[in-house]
Every structure is written in C-alpha cells, then in structure tokens.
Amino acid sequence: GVFKPMKQTMKKPLVREIMARNVVTIQQDSSFHEAAKKIMESTFDHLPVVSEDSKLVGIVTAWDISKAVAQEKYHIVKDFMTRDVVTATTEETIDIAAHHIDQKEVSALPVVDNERRVVGIITSNDISKLLASE
Amino acid sequence: GVFKPMKQTMKKPLVREIMARNVVTIQQDSSFHEAAKKIMESTFDHLPVVSEDSKLVGIVTAWDISKAVAQEKYHIVKDFMTRDVVTATTEETIDIAAHHIDQKEVSALPVVDNERRVVGIITSNDISKLLASE
C-alpha cells in the first residue's frame, strides 16, 4: 500500500541515485516561443536555464509561460525566468531534497555539480513514488 | 524527519479532510488568454473546466498553455483541454488518490461530488507533505 514507509533501517538514497539525467536545458537569450517548445518536448515541466559556459542561472516552467501569456509580455528567457533557483546536489540524501521541495513549494529541483553545471533533475513525483513504493 | 511514516495504526485520512476547497474553475468557451490569467491567479497549476451546469468536463494546466504557445494554436478552452480527467471523490482515503496520482503521472486531482460538480482539489504536494510530517 502507499503508506508503507521506507524502513527506518534502510539507508536513505542519495539524490544521484534517483535523479533523472535526461534533463533538457535552455540558453538565457532564447525566445519565449523556443522555451514553450522545449517544455513541451521535455519530459519535465522544469527547464533549467544555463549561461554560455553551461552554468545554472535560472529556471523556467510552463507556469512562467502561462504568466507571460496572461501579462502579454513575450520577452526572451532571461527576462521572465526565475533567478533564485532552489537546487539539489548529487550527494545529498533525498530527504533533504524533499524538505526543500516542501518548504519552497516547488515541484522539482535541478541537480548541480560543484561548478553549478546542471547534471540532473529531481521531482516531487520521483520522491513520492519512492515513499509510496512497497 | 521526512521519512517518518504515518503510523500503521493511524486511520487513513479522507480526501475531503485534506483537499483544498478554494479551487478556481473555468468555463469551456473561455479564451486561451483567460485560461492563462486564471492559472496565474490561482494557487493551483490545475484549472478544472466546467460546463454551464457546473459539471466537470475537462482540465487545463500551464503545460497546456505552453503547448498551445509551442504549436501556435490559440483556441478556446474546449479545444485544448484534457477531456479524460482523473478525479478523486470526497470519501476516498488519500492512499487511493495518491495511487491515482502516481499511476497516471499527474500532480493534482479535482475532487468531485456525486453529480460531478467540482468541490475541491488534491495535489501530490498535499500528500507528500502529509507523508513527510512528523
């Protein structure tokens, strides 16, 4: 049943063990329309935004696209992305990531390496699936 | 800690006990632009679509808005909503709802009464918060 918890004795999994690696990113000077297309093509709703040297500088979701539509402001990604990104790191345990997801009320965290390059993504769905599994 | 489970002896909560009741809905003949505005104003990413007699006929999310942008198809809600809505009912236990959320890979379920009127919404975040609480 879904309420069967991870055994207390079980070692907590690390972010890198359950993160998805096939994360699609976008450059910050891309258009509003390109961002919408990438979100649609991606498995994830969250599109990490990267600088020219591949470092994380923001995040864009379908919600941001919808907001831009609502406000009729169709700028480049840099102008409507969220800059203050909540991230996870590969060596964190997933309860830390779960805690950040809860606290910040987001549904996914880009996973970054020491140099702030995006190496994966972890979603609240991945985490609840793990908690729900028997 | 987030891995403290619900006690096995604890009575499973019902959907109506944890659902949000302040759900914003939209009529099926509303414009693409109105839908984007309502999503932005709503606390939830999910906008249940209702018929004139207030019955659930579909659902629209920011993702659908983003998809419409990507495809440059700006129709009325009826033409881009998802018709096959996964729902929850007030008297279900939340593990049933959690199971549907997992299985169908959605992040929220509109909660309907016997006459298919929308009375609330339950999100995967609500459920993981409950699982995560001490």
Ligand SMILES: C[S@@+](CC[C@H](N)C(=O)[O-])C[C@H]1O[C@@H](n2cnc3c(N)ncnc32)[C@H](O)[C@@H]1O
């Ligand atoms: C208000 S939330 C609500 C929508 C949805 N529940 C979600 O989590 O994306 C949407 C905003 O959160 C931002 N966001 C999503 N993931 C984020 C993250 N990991 N760090 C910071 N902001 C994030 C998006 O850019 C968007 O502006």
